[in-house]
Amino acid sequence: MAFYDREEELAALERAFDEPGHDVVVLYGRRRVGKTELLKRFLADRDGVYYLAAQEAEQRQREKFVERIATHFGDRLPALTGWDDAFDYLGERLVETGDPTVVAIDEFPYLVEENDSVPSYLQGFVDEQLAKTDSMLVLCGSSISVMESEVLGHDSPLYGRRTAQFDLQPFGFSEALEAIDYPFEAALTSFSVTGGTPLYLTLFDYDQSLETNVREQVLTPTAVLYNEPEFLLRSELRNPARYMSILEAIASGRTTPNDIAGATGVETGPLSKYLQTLRQLRLVERVVPVTALGQSSKRSRYRVADEFLRFWFRFVGPNRSSIEAAPDAVYGQTIAPNLADHAAETFERVCQEAVWAAVRDGTLGPYGAVGTWWYGEEEIDVVGLSPEDDRILFGECKWTNEPVGPALVESLRAKASAVRWGPPDRTEQFALFSRSGFTDGAEAAIDESWELFELERLDGLLRTESSD
Structure with missing residues (x-):
């Protein structure tokens, strides 16, 4: 699979690895969001061990893990009988070599499913051995529930050990x-x-x-x-x-x-x-x-x-x-x-994303919150709030085959008056988003407090975001 974006996460991993001291990084998110590709890209040009856990018996999981460690360090395969021994072996080799090394365990929840004591063994490894090195442990998983409870949760033996965490999300538009x-x-x-x-x-x-x-x-x-x-x-x-x-x-x-x-x-x-x-x-x-x-x-x-x-x-x-x-x-x-x-529903979400982009480039706002608003039968697709200076944004999104006319301008003005927020003298800003552009009548019906976004303008705004 091609590697897209994730430059921010990749740079953060690189910075953490380059800084003195050990690291325990937790990387998790839904399946298919690119966790493994990010790990592989991170490991591509640095010393590291990548182990992909599988849904199989505990003994076989442990044997494969130890085999990966032994192969990396050029050792003969040791005979180990438990996860505590396996992590002790890993820790000893990291301390002995002294070389900053990345150890990445992908699909970590599969290990926990077979032995719920694995986090406890890892706690000992982190506290007693990894902490003496400049190496990095990365625990990666797709089971959000397991990662949040067994790795990040207050009751987890690993709680408080992480030095960074990445909750990898699907891409925005x-x-x-x-x-x-x-x-x-x-x-x-x-x-x-x-x-x-x-x-x-x-x-x-x-x-x-x-x-x-x-x-x-x-x-x-x-x-x-x-x-x-x-x-x-x-x-x-x-x-x-x-x-x-x-x-x-x-x-x-x-x-x-x-x-x-x-x-x-x-x-x-x-x-x-x-x-x-x-x-x-x-x-x-x-x-x-x-x-x-x-x-x-x-x-x-x-x-x-x-x-x-x-x-x-x-x-x-x-x-x-x-x-x-x-x-x-x-x-x-x-x-x-x-x-x-x-x-059309996707377009509304994209328009909210575009508002944030317009805030960042100074076209709109700034606003501290962007979402939608409704009360009874009335609804406004995009509303932005800036409590610091009592400013509010109202926006409508139209994914239609016809250009937007002045009727939508008047409709949005009327609905805006029904939104109870801020003082009577609040500053109001408006935005219209249209798949098919705007009529001359719509443009004539607005003043400087309005912004019109047709697809070409949205394209330029959002593609600029993706290239930054």
């Missing part, structure tokens, strides 16, 4: 643009299908049309992406069926707890626990009006956190029987007519 070789509009629609997970981005062939990629990479039963969400859930959950029904409900537009409960048949009490688990796994986000951030708000909504998962649970999961029989019909009759509507 500006970062993904480096990989998506389509014109901007098609790139955004493609991103609404793949999301920002590096593997999913690189599975698409951008010399082919988006339709061809969806048919071949998502709607083909033998393709990786066809069963990917189910694989992800099974890797974290023993019984994912209920969670899949919840994700399908959210992806289809049931975003409030009551609506989700009605669609799935799960009572609201148990539902809150399921939703909390999905949030911990980074599969679902709880959203409140941006004006309610930091408060206990009952006006919460849930959304699928990843664009590919949202696409899959809307179009693929509910139609797998039909896909097996007639994938072309599913694309033509179900996906194609609704793809623009699906991409």
Whole structure:
């Protein structure tokens, strides 16, 4: 897989390794986000040992780990009977050689699954041996729940030992643009299908049309992406069926707890626990009006956190029987007519990302929080807040085939007056984002407090971000 972006994380790893003293680095995140590629790039030009754990018996795991260490140091394979001996052997060799070395254990949760005492053995290794060296231990894992409890949690023997941690996230749209070789509009629609997970981005062939990629990479039963969400859930959950029904409900537009409960048949009490688990796994986000951030708000909504998962649970999961029989019909009759509507929600997220980019380049703001707002039937796609100087931003996003006219200008002004935030003399700024540009009437209806963003301007703004 090609290595995209991650320059910031790579530079941080390099800085930590180059500084005096030992390091314990925790690298974790959802599967497919590029953790292993980052590790391999980091290890490419420095002395290191990379060990990839597997789901196999503890003894075999330990034998392979010791074999990797012995091979690295040019030793004959020692006979060791426990993880404590294995880490003692590693520590002795690091101290004896004195050379700064990276020891990376990938998919560390597999070791813990077979022996939950491994973190305790590692604690002794870190405190008694690694601390005497300039070497680095990297613990990497895809099971977020295990990494957060067994490595980062207060009750973990390793708590307080880490010197750095990286919670690797999927790419935002500006970062993904480096990989998506389509014109901007098609790139955004493609991103609404793949999301920002590096593997999913690189599975698409951008010399082919988006339709061809969806048919071949998502709607083909033998393709990786066809069963990917189910694989992800099974890797974290023993019984994912209920969670899949919840994700399908959210992806289809049931975003409030009551609506989700009605669609799935799960009572609201148990539902809150399921939703909390999905949030911990980074599969679902709880959203409140941006004006309610930091408060206990009952006006919460849930959304699928990843664009590919949202696409899959809307179009693929509910139609797998039909896909097996007639994938072309599913694309033509179900996906194609609704793809623009699906991409419109992605566009709103991209516009919020663009607001942050515009804040950084000085076009807007600055703002300390950016999100959405709603109350009753009223909703505003983008709202930015700057409490320090009582300034607020209102924005609307239109992914339509027609240019935006003055009616949207007046509508946004009216809705803005309903947002209760700040003093009566607050400073108001406005922004409109349009797939198809703006009419002369829209431009005539605004003043200097407004900014208009058509796709060409967004393209320049976000591609500048990705190249910085």
